[in-house]
Amino acid sequence: MSTEQFALDNVLLWLIGLPLVAAPLVYFAGRLFNLGRWAALGVIGLTWIPFVIAAQQVGTGSISLVVEGMTLRMDGISLVLAAIALSLGTLVVVYSNRYVAHEENEDKYYPMLVALIGVITGLGCATDLFNLWVWFEAMAISSYLLVAFYRDQPASLEAGLKYLVQSAVGSVLVLLGMALVLALTGTMNLAEIRAVAGQPATPGLPLLAAGALFVIGFGVKAALVPMHTWLPDAHSQAPSGISAMLSGVVIEAGLIALLRAVASLAGVTLSWGVLLMGFGALNMLAGNLLALRQKHVKRMLAFSSLSHMGYMLLGLGIAVYVGQSAAAAGSFFHLINHGLMKGLAFLAAGALLYVLFIKTGDHHSPLTISDLGGAARKYPIVALTLSIAALGLGGLPPFAGFMSKWQIFVAGFETQNIVIDLLVIFAALNSVLSLAYYAPIVNAVYRQEPSEAVTRGQALSWTMSLPLILLAVAIVILGLWPSLLAWLTGPAGTALVKAFGG
Amino acid sequence: MTTLQIAVIGVLGLIGIGLYGLLIARNLIKVIVALQVLVKGALLALVAAGLASGKLNLGQSLAVMVIVVDTVVAVIGLALALQVKRRMGTLDIKDLSTLKK
Amino acid sequence: MIQALILLTMGLPWLGGLAVWLTTNKHPRAQHTLAVVFAVATGSAALLLLPYASATPAIVIPLGGLFGDLTFTPDGLSVFLAIIATVVGSLAVIFSVNYMHGDKQLGRYYELVLLFIGAMAGLALTGSLLFLFVFWEVTAFCSFALIAFNNDDPKAVAGGIKALIITSLGGVGLLSGALIIYAQTGSYQIAAFLERAETLPKEVLALVAFGFLIAAAAKSAQFPFQTWLPDAMEAPTPVSALIHAATMVNAGVYLLARFFPAFEGVAGWTTAVMIVGLLSALLAGLMALVATDLKRALAYSTVSQLGYMVYAIGAGGVYASQFHLLSHAVFKALLFLAAGAVIHGVGTRDMRQMGGLGSRMPFTRTVFVIGALALAGIPIFNGFWSKELILEAGLHEGSLWAYGVAFFCAGLTALYTLRMVYLVFFGKPRSHLHAHDAQPAMKVSLGLLALGSVTTWLLAGPLSELLKSTLPFHEFHELRTGGMIQEVITQPATLAALAVIVAGGLLWWQRQRLTGLTRMLQGLARMATNSFGFEAINRGVIRVTQSTAEALRVTQTGLLSWNVAGIAIGLIVVLILLAWGK
Amino acid sequence: MSFLFAALTVAMLLCAFLAFRARHLIVSALWLAGCSAILSILMYLLGAYWIAVIELSVGAGLVTVLFVFAISIAGDESAEFRSSIPRPIALIISLVSIILLGFMTISSLIALPPATEATFSEVLWQQRGLDMLVQSGLLFAAVVGILGLLSEAKVPVEEKKTAPAKELQAGRPVVKPATAAAREAKA
Incomplete structure (x- = not known):
């Protein structure tokens, strides 16, 4: 490796490399000195420095890093992914301080989390199809242990196993798609594939098959509807910090991998946008209906992730279909907001799970809606933040979720296409339907009669409250001032439309 | 029929058999065997794709990495299976369907 | 100055909510004081807005992107509604x-009430469709949270969620209408839309018009969305007065009045509005006649009176609707609060258990009767x-x-009002209730x-002047108070209406003699107690949704095998779709 | 050549199929090894010498060893269950998927003459160097993951069926081959 390629002043190298290189150090710090949590916090804190510099350098363009003949390029889309991974990651590390303390695998938790953040940042920057797959697999492998973290719990193992098998099947499908692309275009570089795939001489049908394989293969991770079945199990059984990461970052990373891969085949057909919109509608409806009768809070939140993935897919589909960046920007805004809101919801629910059950040594009991009863009197911060998260997810103003949905909807109506208009109205109706399961959460926490679990509950530590407060404040601020993140979502939307050739 | 086409049929066969095995298998270790069969299909597909595009070395080097990654996945899967056996005393996936609805 | 007043009108209640929250439930006395101080200050700020009313936006905050400008326009209609919300609210x-x-x-009670008052003021004052929708939803949320305030009572929770779902539905x-307007005009400004409404394609404008009608009907509990309002009576009574009568x-009525100039020309719209209004007035009047729960009877009468206002808008009488809105806000708030005093005093809402309370609570009786006379339409x-x-x-x-x-509905109103008053305050006590x-x-x-119920009609002239001078797109006729009196008194129709009202009243006194008629009406009464089947429709929709969800x-x-099968099936479907689409 | 190739392909598919028919897990693992070995021959015939060697050593060798290890620890549950979803459905699903894939792809795949290309190691180390770097991160994650899943600090308290203590201790050795596998595969 030459010095030129590994120029240490390249900020991208630091941004991706730092967490990856530091992960083993975090492991040893945890293993030998029991300092894993602080080492992790330090590493992630340091990673913010290259992130801020990178964010300034990217602007509306991109920055790249050449490693061994391959390029990593950070554009708007990667920046969005890095931003949400890093923000949520930081808060999850703080939050987990108590949550996983004294657990058997605490020393392995933090290095995996740090590695996960680095890998997801890298995944966003891949410019090579196969490289994308390697990052993708690295992400999956880093998260298996985190899902099956409570390895003495059968349910946790079951969730981990389903996650592993379904991810592996998805990854094989992606590989098949890649083989098809390689056979027909002779390259793995996304830009070169695009150039070749758009030519009329290239046979279209096998590339369509490749696209389908990508959509399904990456769609397993992105939780598109018939492939979503691992998600409720994994999200509900993982430690709550990890549930937040899975729901707020990992499935979105799957979505972005899907977009990158499919974008390279944009020239083959115009129907990718339609496909995305179709999956969007399916996800919204199925997610909401599956969540409606759910009594376990974390499972309900997991199902609602499906419907939120649906909103993002809808916006992205519109953007791809009509080549309009506003809808994509709305989707990326919703991606960030969903990360914040769902992260908050999982962390707040997890805080209750922790003080009501886990702290007393009960890893088995799920948190049900009735357990939430009257939590407000004993845990006012958790109750308030959980309510904010639930209402934000339900799309009520003045929280961030409303604004991003609105942006998607407006962009949809701006196309003046009657089918898209109907889809948007369908999405709005789904939003109303979702209130039917978010509202009871709010009612439950403000009951006067505390539930049995709450009366037995333990005290809550400030390290768990702090991330909740920060996230809630962010959600409210973004809801009141939605253009605050336009610098992030705007370029991402433009980058997406550009990637699809708009 | 050219060797390439036979290879493609081989790929499809492996994928089909692997999928079928995955769908009917009840034993966790067999599930992982099925995953391995699927991966073998992908490997052959990559080599065949290298051949088809005239870039065999590229196909080979991708396949190498796939072997590594999927061996790792298989090992983690086996480790999970062992842990399942240890905690629950069974490898039957029907006993592993407590999380539903 | 005007900017400061607008910000105060909207901001004070929210600051008050914050202050109440910070005081915590350990200091209830301070909470009461703070809430009252902030509410009264808000009302005063809104009243001070009156002289500054104008059609030009007072505050413009650009938000960038697809969010347009956040504007506040203190025109007559806005200020009028803001005053009602904040003064009645206080x-x-x-x-x-x-x-x-x-x-x-x-703490939670006052926070929500103050948040609600602020949101209502915002809804009235904003000139941006986006923020109209924002405040629309915030009020929906507040009403949900306040109806379900007694979270331990499943009926209250169900009522709250019902209100939330129906109003959000x-x-x-409103959302689709606003989005269409933005897509067509590139602006969220209501004034800009009203100005350009005629240039929009006819069918697009019709979509917007009917979208807004649906929104207004849901919010104002009009036919066919009226079912949420009676269930909302689980709320604490001041909340019922605040949310479900006065503000x-x-x-919904405000929305229709605001956009009336744009939709006036849409074919069939005014007729649809009239039908919605009349059906609501009629059905709700009948339901009020058979209701046994005091608050429910009042709730039905609210639906019925709102039906009147909607009908008036459909008939082109925007001014009349707003004038009735003012009267109704005052006398209905009075009735609800007086009912609250009764309920607080005797501890039940069932009118069958009341009776003869008048002698034991003379003050309440007096004011209730004043409100009832206003409701019945007595000169x-x-x-x-x-x-x-x-x-x-x-x-x-x-x-x-x-x-x-x-x-006919005017007579009906007189009839059910008299029945209500009689059941509660007169006759013989039907049970031994402790009353204070x-x-x-x-x-x-x-x-x-009560003072307001006797005097607000004197404001007819100033209100007309206010609306006429600040609403450029509505064509209001000048109307002075004196002129109104003359006009109303000299109209032969007035006498006829009065006769109907008196007849309605007499019907109650003669109720024993009219048993034949009563029996005839029993079927109708049974239908009325069952909300004319709309409850059944609601329940049906809910049941279908729930059972679909359960089935899904x-x-x-x-089971892992089925999970993998899901992936394979997804692959098959997408492959087929793509191959077929090619 | 073509005939040999076809015959070997059929043999490979047969091995794969028999891996699911086998009653004993250990037999199943051995059929998989056979499948893998034939696959490596096929790759060799296709001219992919490097990958053939690696597949033979890792796929047929190492993975089989791992399976045998795992099975010996977990115990060979020879009882054959009824499959959890009806076999005809499974058959239809898998057949339809591959037929569709085949229909959409097979006609367009024609072997091109080999392009002038860098050597295998050049491609692997110079063109795909980033992949190798990412993979080392991935291997780290894998090692920690396996450690996390299998290392036993203390004897677990709750067990449904009493797992013999021998198995618990035997849990450890699996870790070593795994890391060794990783190292070997990387090399």
């Missing part, structure tokens, strides 16, 4: 000091004048059958509202 807060005494979650109409339900009280104006507008613009129905009269803070609110849960088998 009276409800004063009333709460006694009513909510000793509640364990006092209607909100989708939130007015938002001198404010309800008389506004109702006559509506009937007059109906006679001028609408078709005769519609006028006939409205006429209104407490001091309650008396303040009730007294002021089977797909989450938890």
Whole structure:
């Protein structure tokens, strides 16, 4: 490796490399000195420095890093992914301080989390199809242990196993798609594939098959509807910090991998946008209906992730279909907001799970809606933040979720296409339907009669409250001032439309 | 029929058999065997794709990495299976369907 | 100055909410004081806005991107609605000091009430469609949270969620309308839309118009969305007065009035509005006649009176509708609060258990009767004048059958009002209830509202002047108070209406003699108690949704094999779609 | 050549199929090894010498060893269950997927003459160097993951069926081959 390629002043190298290189150090710090949590916090804190510099350098363009003949390029889309991974990651590390303390695998938790953040940042920057797959697999492998973290719990193992098998099947499908692309275009570089795939001489049908394989293969991770079945199990059984990461970052990373891969085949057909919109509608409806009768809070939140993935897919589909960046920007805004809101919801629910059950040594009991009863009197911060998260997810103003949905909807109506208009109205109706399961959460926490679990509950530590407060404040601020993140979502939307050739 | 086409049929066969095995298998270790069969299909597909595009070395080097990654996945899967056996005393996936609805 | 006043009108309640929150439930006395101070200050700020009313936006905050400008326009209609919301709101807060005494979650109560008042003021004052929708949803949320305030009571929770779902469902109409407007005009400004409405394609404008009608009907509990309002009576009574009589339900009427100039020309729209209004007035009137729960009877009468206002808008009488809105806000708030005093005093809402309470709570009886007379439309009280104006507008613009129905409803109103008053305050006591009269803070609110019920009609002239001078797109005729009196008194229709009202009243006195008629009406009464089947439709929709959701849960088998099958099936479907689409 | 190739392909598919028919897990693992070995021959015939060697050593060798290890620890549950979803459905699903894939792809795949290309190691180390770097991160994650899943600090308290203590201790050795596998595969 030459010095030129590994120029240490390249900020991208630091941004991706730092967490990856530091992960083993975090492991040893945890293993030998029991300092894993602080080492992790330090590493992630340091990673913010290259992130801020990178964010300034990217602007509306991109920055790249050449490693061994391959390029990593950070554009708007990667920046969005890095931003949400890093923000949520930081808060999850703080939050987990108590949550996983004294657990058997605490020393392995933090290095995996740090590695996960680095890998997801890298995944966003891949410019090579196969490289994308390697990052993708690295992400999956880093998260298996985190899902099956409570390895003495059968349910946790079951969730981990389903996650592993379904991810592996998805990854094989992606590989098949890649083989098809390689056979027909002779390259793995996304830009070169695009150039070749758009030519009329290239046979279209096998590339369509490749696209389908990508959509399904990456769609397993992105939780598109018939492939979503691992998600409720994994999200509900993982430690709550990890549930937040899975729901707020990992499935979105799957979505972005899907977009990158499919974008390279944009020239083959115009129907990718339609496909995305179709999956969007399916996800919204199925997610909401599956969540409606759910009594376990974390499972309900997991199902609602499906419907939120649906909103993002809808916006992205519109953007791809009509080549309009506003809808994509709305989707990326919703991606960030969903990360914040769902992260908050999982962390707040997890805080209750922790003080009501886990702290007393009960890893088995799920948190049900009735357990939430009257939590407000004993845990006012958790109750308030959980309510904010639930209402934000339900799309009520003045929280961030409303604004991003609105942006998607407006962009949809701006196309003046009657089918898209109907889809948007369908999405709005789904939003109303979702209130039917978010509202009871709010009612439950403000009951006067505390539930049995709450009366037995333990005290809550400030390290768990702090991330909740920060996230809630962010959600409210973004809801009141939605253009605050336009610098992030705007370029991402433009980058997406550009990637699809708009 | 050219060797390439036979290879493609081989790929499809492996994928089909692997999928079928995955769908009917009840034993966790067999599930992982099925995953391995699927991966073998992908490997052959990559080599065949290298051949088809005239870039065999590229196909080979991708396949190498796939072997590594999927061996790792298989090992983690086996480790999970062992842990399942240890905690629950069974490898039957029907006993592993407590999380539903 | 005007900017500061607008910000105060909206911001004070929210600051008050924050202050109450910071005081915590350990200091209930401070919470009461803070809430009252902030509510009254808000009302005063809104009143001070009056001289500054104008059609130009006072505050413009660009938000960038697809979010347009956040504007606040203090025109006549906005200021008028803001004043009603904040002044009636502050009276409800004063009333709460006694009513909510000793509640364990006092902080949450006041926070939500103040948030609600602020949101309502915002809804009235904003000139941006996006923020109209924002405040629309915030009020929906507040009403949900306040109806379900007693979270331990499943009925309250169900009522709250029902209100939230139905009003949000209607909100989708507003949302689509607003989005269409933005897509067509590139702006969220209401004024810009009203100006350019005629240039929009006819069918697009019709979509917007009917979308807004759906939204208004859901919010104002009009046909066919009226079912949420009676269930909302689980809320604490001051909240019912605040949300379900005086302010939130007015938002729908406000919406229709605000956009009337744009939609006037849409084919069939005015007729649809009239039909919605009349059906609501008629059905709700009948339901009020058979209701046994005091608050429900009042709720039905609210739906019925709102029906009148909607009918008036359909008939082109925007001014009459707004004038009735004012009267109704005052006398209905009075009735609700007085009912609250009764409920607080005797501890039940069932009118069958009351009776003869008048002698034991004379003050409450007096003010309730004043409110009832206003509701029934007896001369001198404010309800008389506004109702006559509506009937007059109906006679001028609408078709005769519609006028006939409205006429009939006037009699119906008198009938159910008299029944209510009689059941509660007169006759023989039907059970041994402990009763005490209104407490001091309650008396303040009730007294002021009773005064209002007798006097607000004198504001007819100034209101007309206010609306006429600041709303460029509505064509208001000048109307002075003196002119109105003359107009109403000299109209022969007025006498006819009065006759109907008196006849309605007499019907109650002669109820024993009319047993034959009563028996004839029994079927109707049974239908009325069952909300004419709309409850059944609601329940059906809910049941279908729930059972679909339950059935769908089977797909989450938890079995790895089926999970993998899901992936394979997804692949097959996508492959087929793509190959076929090619 | 073509005939040999076809015959070997059929043999490979047969091995794969028999891996699911086998009653004993250990036999199943051995059929998989056979499948893998034939696959490596096929790759060799296709001219992919490097990958053939690696597949033979890792796929047929190492993975089989791992399976045998795992099975010996977990115990060979020879009882044959009824499959959890009806076999015809499974058959239809898998057949339809591959037929569709085949229909969409097979006609367009024609072997091109080999392009002038860098050597295998050049491609692997210079063109795909980033992949190798990412993979080392991935291997780290894998090692920690396996450690996390299998290392036993203390004897677990709750067990449904009493797992013999021998198995618990035997849990450890699996870790070593795994890391060794990783190292070997990387090399």
